[in-house]
Amino acid sequence: MFKRHLLATAISSAMLASVSAHAAVISETTYEDIADAATWVSKDTTKSLLIATLEGDGIAVFNEQGKEIQHIEGIEALGADVRYSLTDDNGASMDIVAIGLPDEDSLGFYKITGDAKHPLSSVGTINIDATPEGVCLYQHPTSGQITATAYTEDGDLLQYKLILDGDTVKSRFNDGGVAEPVRHANVGGELSGCIVDDQSGTLYVAEQNIGVWKYGADAENVKDRAFLDVVEPHGKLEEIENIDLAIQEGGKGVVLIADEGKGFNLYDRNSGEFLAKFDVEGVEEAKLVTTARNGIWIGNTEANEPVYQFMSADEFKSLSGVSLAGLQSNRDIKVAGVKVVTASGETDAVDSKGDAADDSTIWFNESNPAKSLIIATDKKGGLLAYDLDGNEVQFFEEGRPNNVDLRQNIDDGKGGKITLAAASNRDLNTVTLYTIDGSDTPIKLLPAIGDNVHDESPEFISNVDVVYGLCMGQGEDGTPYVFVNGKDGTTEQWKITLTKDGAKGDIVRTFSVESQPEGCVVDDETQTIYVGEEDEAIWTFDARENGSTKAKLFAAVDGKHLVDDIEGVTIYETDQVRYLIASSQGNNTYAVYDMNDNNQYKGSFAIIGDDDKGIDGTSDTDGVHAFSGNLGSAYPNGMFIAQDWYNINDEYELKKQNFKMVDWREIQSALKLK
Numbered sequence: 001m002f003k004r005h006l007l008a009t010a011i012s013s014a015m016l017a018s019v020s021a022h023a024a025v026i027s028e029t030t031y032e033d034i035a036d037a038a039t040w041v042s043k044d045t046t047k048s049l050l051i052a053t054l055e056g057d058g059i060a061v062f063n064e065q066g067k068e069i070q071h072i073e074g075i076e077a078l079g080a081d082v083r084y085s086l087t088d089d090n091g092a093s094m095d096i097v098a099i100g101l102p103d104e105d106s107l108g109f110y111k112i113t114g115d116a117k118h119p120l121s122s123v124g125t126i127n128i129d130a131t132p133e134g135v136c137l138y139q140h141p142t143s144g145q146i147t148a149t150a151y152t153e154d155g156d157l158l159q160y161k162l163i164l165d166g167d168t169v170k171s172r173f174n175d176g177g178v179a180e181p182v183r184h185a186n187v188g189g190e191l192s193g194c195i196v197d198d199q200s201g202t203l204y205v206a207e208q209n210i211g212v213w214k215y216g217a218d219a220e221n222v223k224d225r226a227f228l229d230v231v232e233p234h235g236k237l238e239e240i241e242n243i244d245l246a247i248q249e250g251g252k253g254v255v256l257i258a259d260e261g262k263g264f265n266l267y268d269r270n271s272g273e274f275l276a277k278f279d280v281e282g283v284e285e286a287k288l289v290t291t292a293r294n295g296i297w298i299g300n301t302e303a304n305e306p307v308y309q310f311m312s313a314d315e316f317k318s319l320s321g322v323s324l325a326g327l328q329s330n331r332d333i334k335v336a337g338v339k340v341v342t343a344s345g346e347t348d349a350v351d352s353k354g355d356a357a358d359d360s361t362i363w364f365n366e367s368n369p370a371k372s373l374i375i376a377t378d379k380k381g382g383l384l385a386y387d388l389d390g391n392e393v394q395f396f397e398e399g400r401p402n403n404v405d406l407r408q409n410i411d412d413g414k415g416g417k418i419t420l421a422a423a424s425n426r427d428l429n430t431v432t433l434y435t436i437d438g439s440d441t442p443i444k445l446l447p448a449i450g451d452n453v454h455d456e457s458p459e460f461i462s463n464v465d466v467v468y469g470l471c472m473g474q475g476e477d478g479t480p481y482v483f484v485n486g487k488d489g490t491t492e493q494w495k496i497t498l499t500k501d502g503a504k505g506d507i508v509r510t511f512s513v514e515s516q517p518e519g520c521v522v523d524d525e526t527q528t529i530y531v532g533e534e535d536e537a538i539w540t541f542d543a544r545e546n547g548s549t550k551a552k553l554f555a556a557v558d559g560k561h562l563v564d565d566i567e568g569v570t571i572y573e574t575d576q577v578r579y580l581i582a583s584s585q586g587n588n589t590y591a592v593y594d595m596n597d598n599n600q601y602k603g604s605f606a607i608i609g610d611d612d613k614g615i616d617g618t619s620d621t622d623g624v625h626a627f628s629g630n631l632g633s634a635y636p637n638g639m640f641i642a643q644d645w646y647n648i649n650d651e652y653e654l655k656k657q658n659f660k661m662v663d664w665r666e667i668q669s670a671l672k673l674k
Contacts, residue, residue, distance in 0.1 A: 614650030
């Protein structure tokens with residue numbers, strides 16, 4: 001066991017004078033080795049704790065004045081990270097710190113009580129099939145789910161999904177007493193640190209002699225990795241030892257890198273732009289940095305016996321020129337007011353790879369509602385029909401349909417009724433029409449006739465720059481209309497006339513928003529179309545062919561209820577209620593507005609997975625659709641459908657994209673809707 005010392009006996013007065021002119025607080029006790037640290041901030045934000053791992057000398061906990069208030073001995077401890085409110089199924093929760101335990105090939109977890117004498121108490125370990133050199137935590141900002149990512153000296157990253165079972169932290173998945181990772185990746189070389197930005201879902205990994213990588217932090221939202229910065233001569237780094245993140249109010253923040261040869265380097269949290277570097281007197285090799293409540297702690301390993309020393313935000317600015325005003329802890333960055341609902345089902349994946357699934361709608365089987373169909377787009381190959389269990393019924397291979405919509409009980413021009421569907425086809429920049437029925441091949445092409453038909457295929461030629469979003473409406477006299485928008489902001493309104501020979505289409509007017517729209521939906525009752533301008537707002541227009549083309553603001557991107565991009569928009573409507581729902585892609589939520597109550601915002605929800613069913617949640621959603629009819633015992637109040645950009649199977653392996661279904665009763669209950 002290493003020997004600890006009081007600072008007064010460990011460092012001479014001369015040494016104290018040279019440590020740092022900018023550090024007013026130095027840890028009272030010192031140890032031969034310090035490995036990593038994390039800070040915990042109390043609920044009332046009046047105090048914080050520094051929780052430090054000391055390699056062979058265990059764990060030490062310091063208050064804001066640098067006084068040691070707890071020492072846990074007898075373990076080899078590497079890495080430390082803190083998160084707040086890990087919650088069990090009954091609503092009980094605890095703040096936790098995760099520690100790497102290399103001698104035991106495990107991760108240790110401690111409950112942070114804030115008690116003045118014993119702030120940490122052990123709440124379990126999980127055995128892993130690796131030797132951890134460090135650990136970082138990620139908490140999903142809407143669901144509150146926490147995962148732990150361990151890294152090894154061989155460059156492996158292993159991510160574990162945590163649950164709280166009574167008073168014990170456990171891995172959600174296990175095999176013979178060993179935790180199973182939901183994600184495993186090899187970075188390449190020797191790793192020296194990691195940290196997660198929960199709000200942006202970014203995992204930063206320091207590869208000591210190469211650079212700092214950025215990964216997607218969510219196992220269900222696996223983005224391609226990229227560099228933040230690399231070592232010389234191509235970058236500004238040399239030998240990366242540690243990394244942390246300073247989060248500020250209003251979305252600002254700084255990534256802090258302790259580099260043994262280059263000092264402390266600072267990068268903009270949002271853009272990744274290099275901001276500044278600084279050195280600290282008496283700290284020849286920058287090795288450890290930890291953000292605190294109102295400044296940063298620096299690990300000074302150059303002292304005779306290493307110490308932690310505190311630098312206030314003002315002192316930090318005087319050295320670096322970078323402000324840390326408005327510092328927040330991870331406790332503060334959860335998405336406020338967002339309710340969580342669980343996916344009740346999912347469709348089979350689309351056939352195409354990459355960004356392929358996009359939009360959906362529902363064909364209602366009036367004679368047997370449980371046999372209704374989900375009609376959806378594979379925008380690289382065609383239309384799909386799924387049953388309500390998500391099984392693929394038909395793949396209609398044709399073009400590159402982006403958005404799809406339909407209207408039922410349309411006069412077919414022959415004395416009967418049909419379901420008319422339309423899709424925006426990016427293959428030929430056209431509008432394609434279909435009929436939908438209850439046969440074994442429910443999707444059928446409906447030929448377009450007349451002067452506006454493409455030479456290569458019986459589809460209507462659009463004049464927008466690139467056909468993109470699409471929705472349908474039905475006039476007061478029953479006339480069907482198709483609205484198709486382009487990336488230049490223009491929307492065309494097509495009047496569809498069905499005859500015994502096919503469908504005629506005429507552009508009756510155009511209107512526009514200033515930048516790129518996509519999602520749109522028509523409220524037939526009020527003859528209003530809602531258009532989502534992706535980066536700006538949801539607008540309304542009169543949907544009648546002779547109506548005003550002047551836009552009215554419905555809801556603006558505000559970084560809270562709507563975070564750009566605005567993608568799909570849809571309406572849930574019964575005799576009693578009318579709600580507009582928009583996909584807020586920037587924070588993976590869905591905003592709900594009450595159209596019967598002056599369009600008041602009613603709340604937002606996020607869709608999480610069900611591990612017991614092997615269904616994941618949704619992220620980066622494009623198209624959405626809500627249906628209010630009785631679809632049988634599983635969906636008596638209808639369903640909500642959302643495209644899932646990152647589709648993960650029950651083994652947490654990334655698969656082709658698909659669509660998730662949610663029982664409307666879950667949304668109704670979560671948001672306390674009528």
